[in-house]
Amino acid sequence: MTRPVEILVSSLVVGAGFGVATSLVNALSHSYADLENHAYTTTGWSIAEIMSVLLDSGWAWAGLAVAVGWLVTRARESSPAALALGGATAGALVLLAATVAYSIVDTIRSGGLLPWYEFEWPWLFASVVFGAPLGAVGACVKRSGAIGLLARLTVPVGAAVQMVVLPPGRNEVVETIGRTIVWTAATASIGSIVVFFLLVERRRRSLAAAESP
Incomplete structure (x- = not known):
C-alpha cells in the first residue's frame, strides 16, 4: 500500500468509526434521559450522557484530527514539509469522514427523509478549515524542542480552555461532572508532557556538554 493510500484509508476508517460511535452514544444518552421530569432536567445525569458530552465536544473532535495527524506521520518522511502535508491531509479527511458518518447515522436513527447532506x-x-491545521499540528508531535512541546500541549490546553468558555452539558450537574473530568485529565496530561519535555531537554544538554571538548 502506497503512503497516500495508507493515509487516505486510515483517516477515513478512523473518522467514520468516531462519527458512528459519537452518534450512537448520543442516542444512548437520550434513551436514558427523562426530560419530562423536572428534577431530572435540572439535576439528573447518566454515565451515557457524560460520555456523550465528552465525545461530542469540540476539543474531542479537534483531538481526533491531531491524533490522526500524528498516527499517519510517525514514519520518517523526506522533510518536515512532507510531514505537515501528510498530517494536514489526514486531519481534514478524518473530520470529513467523522462528520459524514455522524450525519448518516443520525439521519437513519431519526428516520429522516431528506438527504443527510442537506444541512x-x-x-x-x-472539517477542512480546522482539520488541516490540526492534522499538521499532530504531525509535529514527535518533533523535539518547542515545536513538539506546543504540538503536544494543543489538545489538553484546548480542552481546558473550552471548559471555561463553553462547558458541556444541559444542566449544572452535567457541566460540573464534565468539567471535572476534562480538567483533571488535562492537568495530568499537561503536567506529564511538561515534565517529560524538561527531562529530555536536561538529558540532551548533559550529553551535549559531555561530548563538547
Whole structure:
C-alpha cells in the first residue's frame, strides 16, 4: 500500500468509526434521559450522557484530527514539509469522514427523509478549515524542542480552555461532572508532557556538554 493510500484509508476508517460511535452514544444518552421530569432536567445525569458530552465536544473532535495527524506521520518522511502535508491531509479527511458518518447515522436513527447532506455543508467546510491545521499540528508531535512541546500541549490546553468558555452539558450537574473530568485529565496530561519535555531537554544538554571538548 502506497503512503497516500495508507493515509487516505486510515483517516477515513478512523473518522467514520468516531462519527458512528459519537452518534450512537448520543442516542444512548437520550434513551436514558427523562426530560419530562423536572428534577431530572435540572439535576439528573447518566454515565451515557457524560460520555456523550465528552465525545461530542469540540476539543474531542479537534483531538481526533491531531491524533490522526500524528498516527499517519510517525514514519520518517523526506522533510518536515512532507510531514505537515501528510498530517494536514489526514486531519481534514478524518473530520470529513467523522462528520459524514455522524450525519448518516443520525439521519437513519431519526428516520429522516431528506438527504443527510442537506444541512451539513457548514460542518463539512469546517472539517477542512480546522482539520488541516490540526492534522499538521499532530504531525509535529514527535518533533523535539518547542515545536513538539506546543504540538503536544494543543489538545489538553484546548480542552481546558473550552471548559471555561463553553462547558458541556444541559444542566449544572452535567457541566460540573464534565468539567471535572476534562480538567483533571488535562492537568495530568499537561503536567506529564511538561515534565517529560524538561527531562529530555536536561538529558540532551548533559550529553551535549559531555561530548563538547
